[in-house]
Amino acid sequence: MLTGKTALVTGATGGIGAGIAARLAAHGARVMAHYRSRPPTQPDVLAVQADLRKPAEVDRLLAETLDRLGGLDIVVNNAGVQPVQPLSEQTLADWRAVFAGTVDTAFLVTKAAANLMVGRGGGAIIAIGSIEGTLPAVGHAHYASAKAALLMHTKAAALEYGPHGIRVNAVSPGLISRPGIEDAWPEGVASWTEHAPLGRLGTPEDVGDACVFLASDLSRWITGQNLTVDGGMSVRPAW
Numbered sequence: 001m002l003t004g005k006t007a008l009v010t011g012a013t014g015g016i017g018a019g020i021a022a023r024l025a026a027h028g029a030r031v032m033a034h035y036r037s038r039p040p041t042q043p044d045v046l047a048v049q050a051d052l053r054k055p056a057e058v059d060r061l062l063a064e065t066l067d068r069l070g071g072l073d074i075v076v077n078n079a080g081v082q083p084v085q086p087l088s089e090q091t092l093a094d095w096r097a098v099f100a101g102t103v104d105t106a107f108l109v110t111k112a113a114a115n116l117m118v119g120r121g122g123g124a125i126i127a128i129g130s131i132e133g134t135l136p137a138v139g140h141a142h143y144a145s146a147k148a149a150l151l152m153h154t155k156a157a158a159l160e161y162g163p164h165g166i167r168v169n170a171v172s173p174g175l176i177s178r179p180g181i182e183d184a185w186p187e188g189v190a191s192w193t194e195h196a197p198l199g200r201l202g203t204p205e206d207v208g209d210a211c212v213f214l215a216s217d218l219s220r221w222i223t224g225q226n227l228t229v230d231g232g233m234s235v236r237p238a239w
């Protein structure tokens, strides 16, 4: 489905990012894996390091990606931070750190990527949001607010870049499994599994396959949208 396409995935050595990169590659894309502090362990993975809060590092990442892949058709803005803190304990520095790691990073990467895609036949940009962008969880006031901003940025970017053939969409996951989560947060896993209509946590590959759809020509008339990938949890009534 993505044969001949080139893709950049940010935070590609994290849990969900690795799944997104794997699914894009499985569908034929050549993938550049971005990381900040955890380099990939497989020697054959194309990778670039950058702190995405810094404009010069983002520009270097995009230039190196274009140079090494010979094109840039797909960008997945997956990198993000997700600390848990009660609102009453959040400082202005905590709030700003979550916005910097979530919104500033996607703003900088989207703008730099779109500048390259304009005049090169367009492309597809995907932001990894969260169901918390519309349904906040306790301890996540900064995170939920930042993900809501990311969803609006996605719509605004779709509006401005559509005439250049660049589609911009979001994927908003629910709770995604990671190694050790059952031991670290047993009550959260049990509650999710009991209440989600599809009866399980998501996997990084579930998120990755939604990205494959939004990156491919199957979604050619879809832009500015938010695809929720949560096993149906967000349609469950609270009463």
Ligand SMILES: NC(=O)c1ccc[n+]([C@@H]2O[C@H](COP(=O)([O-])OP(=O)(O)OC[C@H]3O[C@@H](n4cnc5c(N)ncnc54)[C@H](OP(=O)(O)O)[C@@H]3O)[C@@H](O)[C@H]2O)c1
Pocket: 010, 011, 012, 013, 014, 015, 016, 017, 035, 036, 037, 038, 039, 050, 051, 052, 053, 078, 079, 080, 081, 082, 101, 105, 128, 129, 130, 131, 172, 173, 174, 175, 176, 177
């Ligand atoms: N896990 C879930 O249940 C869930 C649910 C909904 C949405 N999400 C979203 O999915 C995305 C991935 O989450 P995850 O659970 O896979 O988390 P993760 O394993 O912690 O991965 C996050 C990635 O973001 C990178 N990153 C963070 N700040 C960065 C910065 N300033 N510059 C460059 N890279 C930066 C990290 O890089 P390094 O580790 O290399 O430093 C890491 O690769 C996030 O946007 C998150 O909000 C997660």
